Amino acid sequence: xxxxxxxxxxxxxxxxxxxxxxxxxxxxxxxxxxxxxxxxxxxxxxxxxxxxxxxxxxxxxxxxxxxxxxxxxxxxxxxxxxxxxxxxxxxxxxxxxxxxxxxxxxxxxxxxxxxxxxxxxxxxxxxxxxxxxxxxxxxxxxxxxxxxxxxxxxxxxxxxxxxxxxxxxxxxxxxxxxxxxxxxxxxxxxxxxxxxxxxxxxxxxxxxxxxxxxxxxxxxxxxxxxxxxxxxxxxxxxxxxxxxxxxxxxxxxxxxxxxxxxxxxxxxxxxxxxxxxxxxxxxxxxxxxxxxxxxxxxxxxxxxxxxxxxxxxxxxxxxxxxxxxxxxxxxxxxxxxxxxxxxxxxxxxxxxxxxxxxxxxxxxxxxxxxxxxxxxxxxxxxxxxxxxxxxxxxxxxxxxxxxxxxxxxxxxxxxxxxxxxxxxxxxxxxxxxxxxxxxxxxxxxxx
Numbered sequence: 500x501x502x503x504x505x506x507x508x509x510x511x512x513x514x515x516x517x518x519x520x521x522x523x524x525x526x527x528x529x530x531x532x533x534x535x536x537x538x539x540x541x542x543x544x545x546x547x548x549x550x551x552x553x554x555x556x557x558x559x560x561x562x563x564x565x566x567x568x569x570x571x572x573x574x575x576x577x578x579x580x581x582x583x584x585x586x587x588x589x590x591x592x593x594x595x596x597x598x599x600x601x602x603x604x605x606x607x608x609x610x611x612x613x614x615x616x617x618x619x620x621x622x623x624x625x626x627x628x629x630x631x632x633x634x635x636x637x638x639x640x641x642x643x644x645x646x647x648x649x650x651x652x653x654x655x656x657x658x659x660x661x662x663x664x665x666x667x668x669x670x671x672x673x674x675x676x677x678x679x680x681x682x683x684x685x686x687x688x689x690x691x692x693x694x695x696x697x698x699x700x701x702x703x704x705x706x707x708x709x710x711x712x713x714x715x716x717x718x719x720x721x722x723x724x725x726x727x728x729x730x731x732x733x734x735x736x737x738x739x740x741x742x743x744x745x746x747x748x749x750x751x752x753x754x755x756x757x758x759x760x761x762x763x764x765x766x767x768x769x770x771x772x773x774x775x776x777x778x779x780x781x782x783x784x785x786x787x788x789x790x791x792x793x794x795x796x797x798x799x800x801x802x803x804x805x806x807x808x809x810x811x812x813x814x815x816x817x818x819x820x821x822x823x824x825x826x827x828x829x830x831x832x833x834x835x836x837x838x839x840x841x842x843x844x845x846x847x848x849x850x851x852x853x854x855x856x857x858x859x860x861x862x863x864x865x866x867x868x869x870x871x872x873x874x875x876x877x878x879x880x881x882x883x884x885x886x887x888x889x890x891x892x893x894x895x896x897x898x899x900x901x902x903x904x905x906x907x908x909x910x911x912x913x914x915x916x917x918x919x920x921x922x923x924x925x926x927x928x929x930x931x932x933x934x935x936x937x938x939x940x941x942x943x944x945x946x
Contacts, residue, residue: 513630515541516550518575520568521558523708523741523910525590527661529556532589532619539620540631547578551630552585552623556616557592560675562842568592576606585609585627589619594678595846613679614664656891656925657704657737657909658697662690662725666710668744670771671782671848672810672841675710682714687725694729703891703925704737704763705729706909713743713752723755730761736927737891739763739908745770745785745807750793756800763905764803768793769837771810773827774820781813781849787827794831802888804906806835811868812861813841814852821864828871834879835912836872840865873937880935887945890915890930892922902930902942915942 515536519529532554533543544550553575558564572588579586587609588600594612601610609626611619624631665680666673694705707726709715715722730738738761743749745768756762772778773787797803809824828836840861843850856864888904893914895901900922902915915930922944929945 513541513551514544514549515552515554516544516547517554517556518547518571519556520571521556521560521564521591523659523706523908525556525558526910527659527708528590528613528616530659531616532556535617535620536623537620539624541620547575548582550582550584552587553579553582554587554589554619557588557590559592559595559678560673561839561844565592572600572604572607576604579606585623585630587611587619587623589613589616591675591678595674655893655909656702657706657893658694658702659706659708660690660693660697661685661708662712662715662722663709667714668711669782671780672813672844674844674847677846679710682711684715687721687728690725691728694735695732698732698734701925703735703927704739704909705735706739706741708741711742711744712740713746713748723752726755726762727759730759735761737761737763737905739765741767741908743768745790745793750796753793753796753800756797756803763908764800765806765906765908766794766797766803767806767835767908769808771808772813772816772820772824774816774823777813777816777820780815780852781810787823790827791831794833802906804834805831806837806908806912807833808837808839809868810839810841811864812856812858814849814855816841816856816864821867824868825871828868828875832875832879833872834876834906836869837911838865838869838872876938880940883932883940884934885932887929887931890928892924892926892928894924895919895922900944902944904930913939915940917942917944919944 517529517532519525541552547553555571555575557568559568575586585608586606588607589611591613593600593610597610597612600607609623611622615622663682663684665682666676667682669676697705726738740762743752743766749768756764770785770790771781771783773790775786778785794805797805843854888906890902890904893901893903893909898918898920900917900919902917903909904915907913915932916939917930930942931945932940932942934941
């Protein structure tokens with residue numbers, strides 16, 4: 500190991516590896532970093548151990564994300580000592596705790612926060628000029644092939660395209676606006692250009708992401724126009740919308756799902772709670788009845804499935820509020836559900852509230868709702884047996900393909916495992932569901 504690392508250090512090129520934590524929004528940001536690093540002459544590495552610059556794109560949305568980030572940095576520090584590399588920490592955790600990282604994590608060589616992803620290459624080059632030689636000729640072919648749109652380490656048939664950054668909602672439990680700033684649209688031509696490049700390099704699916712996708716264009720039809728324009732790209736099979744705030748704009752947008760065949764039959768809309776009193780304390784809009792109507796309208800779109808999220812144990816939440824959530828799950832039957840136990844974030848208004856629901860009780864409530872949803876999900880799974888769905892092949896390993904129905908988003912939803920000797924990554928076809936486990940399914944490829 501040491502001898503091979505030494506030989507690597509004596510080579511004329513420098514390499515990078517990006518470890519991405521958190522949600523698909525971070526994946527989209529990492530792609531911009533990849534491009535900027537290529538432009539400065541660095542080349543992609545297959546593993547963190549082989550890289551000269553190991554970048555960690557961090558998350559700190561909730562306490563568990565913060566803990567994962569810290570563990571990842573400490574593990575990377577051990578790799579650094581063996582590989583003699585530079586360790587760079589970027590993203591939300593870096594934005595929030597730059598002084599703490601510099602003071603408590605001497606293994607970290609460089610820290611910078613959000614909003615500077617597209618400048619990563621220049622920032623690193625300015626900080627470590629001795630490690631750089633002009634390798635522009637080396638990377639011309641990489642940039643021309645537009646490989647920066649997808650991960651170099653494991654190419655996938657989908658790409659995450661970010662349409663905006665920041666958020667104006669002001670949810671009391673959320674630290675993101677303080678880290679990302681106010682809402683800012685990306686230029687339409689840039690979004691379209693990124694989508695076009697992704698399809699040119701082989702992506703069959705575009706996933707639109709942001710902190711608040713539905714706010715794009717404010718009170719105009721700009722978002723609808725942009726989505727329609729993207730779906731006209733030759734070679735694009737699926738356009739998926741993620742992070743739609745559950746309000747009137749999302750309700751209006753559902754009409755587009757029914758009229759544009761390339762938009763995935765998939766609504767991701769995080770409600771966070773159904774009790775009006777709790778929602779008001781969270782500084783969020785909505786109610787049990789509004790969310791029920793919103794999801795009811797979405798159900799009118801053929802074969803559409805719903806993903807939402809809930810925070811349990813929020814300060815002031817009562818047993819009656821929990822019962823209301825349980826009734827909602829049983830009535831609306833969302834196919835996918837993300838559950839979080841409330842954890843106070845320093846710098847948020849919710850972090851200043853009295854913690855009258857302790858951690859143990861919050862965890863109990865999460866498990867209560869999870870068990871209720873698993874009962875709902877079992878019936879949903881049973882209804883899928885024997886059905887055939889449009890699907891895409893995400894990956895193949897050891898003769899087993901990981902296939903994803905159009906109703907499932909990459910990296911966060913269910914997978915269908917299919918035995919194969921002939922399928923290819925990115926192939927579009929149909930999958931028949933034969934059986935299921937708690938979440939994932941087994942099936943056979945039909946075409």
